[in-house]
Amino acid sequence: MSMIAVLVVAASPAAPQSFGDFAAGVLGEMTRSRPAARRAPAVVRSDTMWLVIASRENAQEAVALGESYAATLGPTLVIQSRNGRYAVAAGTLGREKAKANIEALKALHLVPQDSFLSEGRNLDRVVWHSLDDPSALDLMGRSAYRQSVRRLQASFSRLGFYDGPVDGLIGPTTSEAFDRFARRFGPPAGEAIDGAALAAIEGTAADGFRDDAERSLARARGFQDAASFAEAESGGFPSALAFSEARSRGFRTMGDFDEARAGGFRDGDEYVRARAGGFASAAALEAATRIGVDTASDYRAFQASGFTEADDWKAARRKGFTDRAAFETAEAERLKAAQREARTLIGDADAFLRLNPRTPGLLAVAAEVATVTGAMNAGSADTLSAATLRLRAALAPSGGFAAFEEARRTERVAEEVRRVAALRAELEARQAALSGWIAANLTSPKLPDLVAELTLLEGDLKGGDGDVLAAARERIASLVARLGLDAELALLAAKDAPVPAAPSAGGGLGAAVAVTPANAGLLQGPGEDVVVLANGGPHAPSLTRNLLGAFVFATGKASICTLGVPREPALRRALSEELAGFGARQVDLGDCTAAEAASRDLLLLRRSAFLVSPPTLAAPVLEAMEAGTLQVFEPMAYAALASREAAETALVAAITADLATGSREGYGALIPEEGGGAVCAAVASEREAHREVLDRLARFVAGETGALPPVRFLDADAAFQAARQHDCRALYASAEDLKSLTAAMGRDGLPASIAPLWLDRAALDGAVAALAAERQATTKAAESRRLQAESERAEAERTARNAAGSREAQETALRKRYGTEAAALLNTYSEALKALVLGHPPVILAGRDGAGPAMGELFPEFARWQGTLAPDDWKPIAVDVAIADYGVARWHDRTMEAIALETRVQIVSRERGEYREACFLQAMIVDGEFQMHRDPVEAPCGPEGAKRIADWSLGHELESRWVAAR
Template sequence: MRTVVGAGLLAWLVAGAAVLPVRAEGHFAGFIGAVLREMAAENEPRPAPRRGTAARQRVPISDKRWLVIASREGPEEAVALAESYGPTLGPTLVMLSRNGRYAVLAGTLARDRAKINLETLKAIRLIPQDSFLSDGRNLERVVWHAFPENSSLDLMTRPAYRQSVRRLQASFQRLGLYDGPVDGLIGLSTADAFARFETRFGTPGGERLDDDALARIEETAVDGFGSPAERMAAQAGGFADAASFGEARAGGFPSATSFNEARSMGFRTRRDFDDALAGGFRSSDEFVRARAGGFQSASAFSEARRAGFDTAREFAAFRASGFRDAPAFREAARAGFGDEASWRAARAKALKDAREAADAQLSDADAFLRLNPTSPNLLQIAKAAADLKGASGTSDPDAVAAATARLGDALAAEGGFAAFAARRSAERAAAEGARRDELRAALDRDRAGLSAWIAANLTAPALPDVVAELDRLGRDRNSADIAALDEAHRRVAALLREKGLEAQVERLQRPANEPAAVEPDAAVLARATVRTPLNAVLLDGARDEVVVLYNADPRAPSLSRNLRGDFSFRTGAAALCTLGVDRTAALRGALETALAPSGARTLNLAEADCASRDLADRDLLILERGRFLDAPTAFAVPVLEALEAGRLRPYPALGFADLRRRVEADEALAGEIERDLTGRGRAGFGSVLARRGAVCAVDAEPRALHEPTLREVARMARRGESEEPRIRSMTAEDAFQAARRGECGAIYAEGPTLASVRDALRREGETVAVAPVWLAPAVIEQRRAALASADAAQRASAEARRLAADGERADAERTRQRQAETAQARERELRARHGTEAATLLNRFAPLIERFVRGDATSAERQHLAGLFPRFASWREGLAADAWEPVETSSILVDYGMARWEGRAVEAVALETRVRTRSRERGAYAEHCFRFAVVADGEFAMDRDALETDCDATGDALETWSLGHDLASRWRVRAEAAPTP
């Protein structure tokens, strides 16, 4: 095949000339040049080869065809187009054609496959549809090429081209459009796959397939959508791939957001996910387990799980039952109880009955052994009693009953015990009957009083509550349970106290016939009890002597002893009961005073005589010895037992003889005051005690004179309450009316006024008592003098403090003035010494800033200043945009000195620049102030670590910058702070 090559092209190839820069020139001249020289040689005579030498290898040009993909009028346009094919086809070249146009060539194709390859390349749009094949005769010279060293002109061998085809094949294979190998070799299967892709998804890109179009095809293959419509629907819902879209659509999810959220929680269907969200569930596992148990919400499921339940039905039964823990609920359910109240009541009753039987058995055994200390069966009885005591401390009624039976078996072997136990049982029954009758009589009195009050107060606000209580009393009165009767009586008292009806009902009550008390056999106690050092305090001594015992049990209500042995009421409340001692107001006051040092702020004094139940519920027992010796054994024996066990001990902190003398003195004082008030002959201030409420003070001014006495009256009026009553000032008439309404627990007034109020209250049927406290006129004058003296001393102290403060402020001001004068002198000296160096730096930066503001600075100066002060530069650039222009710029030196940089001492300077601007449009001027600081490193000719700030910025940024650079100022002196007065 003969190919004509232009002489200009051959000459250019040999000379290596180019119109545009050519890469890999040596390779190009050595490879393509050799090919074209062979083509030129086809038109020249060929000498015969020398004998003995081999014929020179010829390049089979006739087996190649050039692939021309485009042509352009100008070289620049052709080169740009050729470069754009690089990512998909690899290196290309531009050659000048004989017709003057510039041809863009992709390389060569083998002649036998050139046509089919051309058509396939067009079919898959890697080349334009008007691309054609050329034998190169019309190509004159190379203008540009992109071939690297050792590359091939054959397009089919190019890595970039092969990679483009492989990318197509891999994408089509992933979409199910192509089942051939992914080898980068094109053929009909690849073209058919491309056609099917176009049919389904449309033509990617424009007329040719560039790298972006390839990427879109790959993206289509990766996301897996079957059609553009499916992709659009998925993208509208926020889905990025077909798998997620299909899974979401199958589960009924409308958007990727809800699908992803559901999938992260483990849900696959929208229905379950919506139900879970509505129920507050956090995961699919939790939702499934909750639904299996019948729960509709996560909160109910979590609550049930914490309580130990897996099903909603059982948990609902548990919640309705009132139980707080699952084991107790299940135990009750097994016993046939569905609610805690009935279960607890049954268990409590069984335990109460068992413990009562145990206590009776133990009490009988103890009393019997005291009378028979030489019993031959002592060891067995003691062992059985010990077991019973241990069982009584548990909450198992069956264990208590079994231990009681064992002790009964041991006691049954003792001769005479049966008769003794029968007598004790009869005594207990009689005591219980007496107590029951006593309480029923009290309830009868309560019922009579409430009935009479209702008849007289049918329109009173408290009527509904009183009627309800009366109805309850009718049912409670017939109960055989002593505890229930006692609780009913206490409940009535609490209601009357709350409503302020105590005095009214008390006047309306009618006394009922009380059954005669069963007198105990005192000789039995004296005969059965052996004297010991522990019980002698109650058994030996005068019958009228009063003994005070304290509860030494660690579980005592309030009283305890510390490491030093001191007594303390840890809760602030002291619980007491008495036997044989009159519980008067004077006794209460004396007890409150005596127990206050031990921390007793309130006093709970039982209204009834001490009983056996008080041994654990009271801190102190106040017992008259004679009354104790006459007490029933049901009370006396437990007290003696507690003494022997150390649970009760004598209370040394309270001597009742001294207390009695104080009570008698208070009663005498109260009687004296009572007599004086009756005769209107007592000067000073005193108080009468009424019902509970505030302390109502009449004409007690000034308050400071009366405060100590008022506090003492408030303590008396507290009557066991946790808080002292408030002190309220009012007139005598208001105090009288308030006392009638039950709002005054005490009335404090001057003698004549107090007598009038007392008499008026008694006239109205109110119960009042004179308090044993009086503020005499002499004491008033003493307090007045003390208060005047304290006030004068306070004024003198305040005046002394004022004079001292004035002196300190004057000293501080003089110190500041001296420091300022010294600083000014030092600054003058510094500036005289270093003025030249400072002026040099000022003259370096100030003109530069001024030129920059005017706009006269050179490009290098603008760049330098903008690098140092970017915010200032940005402000200057924005002036024109905001219709402002600079008018005047001035800079002054603020500071100069030596800073530290990398261990070296370098100069540093600080300036203050003011720029005056104007706006022609606004017809206004404005002034702007900036502070600049910079480290001027002369050794390296560098300006470093610049600072820029507004003059009026909050905080001293310049001071912080100076400290940070360890600036030793040669211009300013920082005055030391004067002491602040």
């Protein structure tokens, strides 16, 4: 006889009065069989409840499970229930705090989450226990349990999650500490914490690692604690050695450490200082430090400045100069000005002293003149200015020198004014003469030199400095002589005035205006050329330049007008393709009128049309070109547009001709003149093979509408009917169907044009073959997975077959015995569910007053689902209701019938061409005495739904008369 059998026989008193008495008697017999020193068991008090950890089908499993909790909870009991299953009880809890205690135990994972409290009414007899002392029935008083809680509290305290006493008492503080631990390190594996899990938690508290895998990984890399490992991981360090070396040198990330080593930096401080200054290497930092600069930009500025000494560079920078050449030029100008002032002062002093030889302090003045003369050759503006200032101070005591100097200054100013005026007049005459020559010789190779010189002259004339103007006169004279233009300029000067161009026969302004550099691109050239002008003014609706200077359409829409350019659909599409690179997703085309020209992004002007355009259009355009707000749009030449148009026109012509002769195979598209909505595709099969060309067609259509249309798959006749209703923006079909559609559209007066795209037969066959290969590969992989799953399932079925045989026999017996009662309930609810789903007159369930609730009131979620079918184009066609479980349940200390149903609904959608099946689980308690339906529950089929029904059954202590216990 097995140990379990021995225990069962030994623990069977003759006539227990209650479960508490029964348990006390069993424990008494066990205690008497042990040494006499142990105390007799105490009777379990009626103010306690049993904590049931789990239930098992056989005693061996229950005993093994009970023994597994010895390390954390202490002794356990295995008690056979009246339904034949074996309950594993952890002990008893005081009724007053039982609910709070079990919730705390679950929160700490010391017991499984499905543990429950029991009064013990359904428990029959103790078959096994590990109690040494009857007092150990009180779980809260056990030393093993208290020690487990203390170990958890100590671990959580060490991790900083718990700041309460380590006393083995559970409460909200301990539960919250466990939650923080679980969020940080993850919950322990398994239904409840066992000895290994408790030890793992203590290990985590000791070194901070989440689990053994992380601990092993860290120690393999040389780390002994989680804090260092985590810090190293976040810094990207591969080992403790690298981490320790980097930290000792002041680095926190491996990237910084590697970068610092590559740059030759000795420590973190030097690297941080270098990085703050923008230095990439220690050598550059050291070189910069030697010259006294802190940033790489300053060091680069010094290197680029041309200075060889840092002090000279710093002195220049303090004066606002960044390079040596500019500084030296400015210094030369300062020296030149100082020399001019010195020479002027010496000249004034010389003239004054000759007129006043008895001037006091003559020797001192002579000495200062000698000093100034010497300083003029020293090359220092500051030294010369200081010497000049001292000379002026030496002359100051003479009362008449100040008046004499002022008179001389006034004379020089007047002379300079006359000189500047003469130079300006001469240079302006030269400017006009050279501009006239340029206008008459636009193709001359001498033009670039003259244009560059006139650009410099324009700047010189704005300044007005006499020396600058004199230098400009010499420069221009040299250039004219070098280019040999003296004779031609003299001939132009002899002409009284230029002869204006005669106005065009059409009365337009464009052909009668003078050609300037700004408008030459529009006015000069073949008449058939089309010039593209870009609007750079404030009224451009979308065109602008980004930070890099590139043209972009800020709103995504390009507003364009044309003059003398036919606005064919091909032009719009060519513009869309050309301007897509500038961010334009839509093109708006219109006429170029006087009112529109300034408010368009681009102007497409045929030169011959512009030259005869009315002044109201031409004048604003030319004025805007002179102002620079309109200029030739260099990034896009009209020739590219014309080339695209020609290619598209040729393709459309070829497709049209081939369709007429039937020589073209494949798929193309037809664009109705009026239409909207979707791209209507007459594709019967292998639709995915057409996806790429359909996407191109959708983008092609979106270029005009600005919105990407959806694709609808129809047959050719349905597509034609949709086009007649203007519901198709494009028609996509095979060559044969396209020919028929073209004829039908023409017959019904629906203008349409062939789209410039085609999917030929070879490309289609290639796409179909690629899809087939992809599907074959997918099918092969799926079949491989299926065979593997079948093998695993067959093995599982063989393993479970023996156990299933006995359970099936039990279920057969149960269903034979209770089948009549269950079938009666099934028939009632089956008809009610079918009526609800199929729209038949509702079946009213019996109630106390002869009329109870309809099925939809009992199961509102099922009713709501049924209500969504019609709006989604689904229709129910069949309902199958089967018994999932049947038995008796408890409701408020009363026993009554309960039934669980599995309802499967077949639905169909003609729109989708598809069948589906929906499955639901429903259960309720049938109160025959009061003719009521108690606690109905419902859920979709599946693991979650099954768990919900199982929880409902457990809560109502369902004793199944249909399903054998598992």
